[in-house]
Amino acid sequence: MSATNSKVIIVVGAGPAGMAVISTLAKAGHEVIVLNRDIKFGGLAEYGIFPAKLKLRGGLKKQYWELLQQPNVHYFGNVTIGNGKDLTVDDLRGLGANAIVFSSGAQGTKSIGVEGDSAQGVFHAKDVVFHFNRLPGYGDQPFEMGKHVGIIGVGDVMVDIARWLINYKKVERVTAIARRGPVERKYNPKEIRTVCSNMSLEGIAAEFVRIKDRLAAVGQNADDVQKGLTDEFTKCEPKVSDAKMGFRFLASPKRILVDAHNRVRGLELEENKLEPKGDDTAAVGLKQYYEFACDSVVFAVGDKVDATLGLPYKNGVFVTNPNKTGNDPDDALFQAYDEMTGQVIDGVFLAGWARKASEGLVGIAKRDGDWCAEIVSPYLAGKEPVNAKVVLDKLTTILKAHKSHPVGVKGLRVLESIEKQYQGETDCIGEFKYASNQEMIELIEKGTA
16 A cells, blocks of 8 residues: 555554554554654553563564554654644644544543642652653652652552662662552562562561451451462562561551651551452441551552543543444444534544553553554545645644654664663663653754764
């Protein structure tokens, strides 16, 4: 299919969901224009996976390089979308492409919603993950954590943050705080191996003594549950610090406690009990409160999409078509929808976290992108071909007028070769990365001049 007689799709966001969309549509012979906020492609695969997981990251990166180097795929990194950004949604729709897929992720952060959440020493999990992955805007910030850190949540993200705190920040203590009990923990047992050398078995035993009666009230035997939890501490990675890690179960944060300088000194926690809820349990507050001392708090409470992007937005998500089609996957779930007009926004689709914020990680996002491509493909079948060169010329003209600095595959290769020279010479975890967009742009423009 030639560039003068093809369907043209714009994909906003080059993370796992966007890459899945690009892969399917490019293989079908369509021309795909990729607009990515970050200079580097990958999204969560680049800035969400723990940076020491080199095999996983390397495999994904290899796939993505192969995809972006296809002649019918046109990559523009360092291009922001939204009000006051490089391009607006209206700009995109005015380019004349047959369809636009937003796979731009969930760039907003949910409000914590407790008193004191603006204190120094309160962090969002996503920001911490971005920091140790050296995402520009986060990687070069200090993120001072103190000696004792409380992490709200017991999923895989908690484990990654604990791993960073224990092995790289060398804190003294990390406590994972959960509204519910140990049975309801969400992390993968294989992931806990990265920190289980530092688990305080005495502290865990004391915690089970503290909550055993509340577990028994919902038919959970504390001894059996404790054994199930600690039996997962096998094949632990070697200890590299003396930090202690533990859990505080059946506890909800109610207030951040601060000192005279508005720095975190602890949490006010509410004791919870468990109540059956269908096949699961729910945490119910007992209105019994106590202080829990810590120097910083990391909240893993999920994300929301960026309301400033310019798509219809409501309650933390972009609005999708409420009129289900009954197909599998359902077309409506992926179609942007304007509630004011009661109409689908023709040719505009959503995928990945842009469609459903914080839903799974790389594998789930890829699957969502595959589903989205299944829906976009028949939509394109009914459209007239578009000249890709005309669309690309319009795009580059607007970016030039806005004094933008888009980065293509050639520029990324230059950056990659420079960064490889510094592997092992810095305190970066995993591979060396520049944490400043300005530095990267200067190096790229110098190397491609």
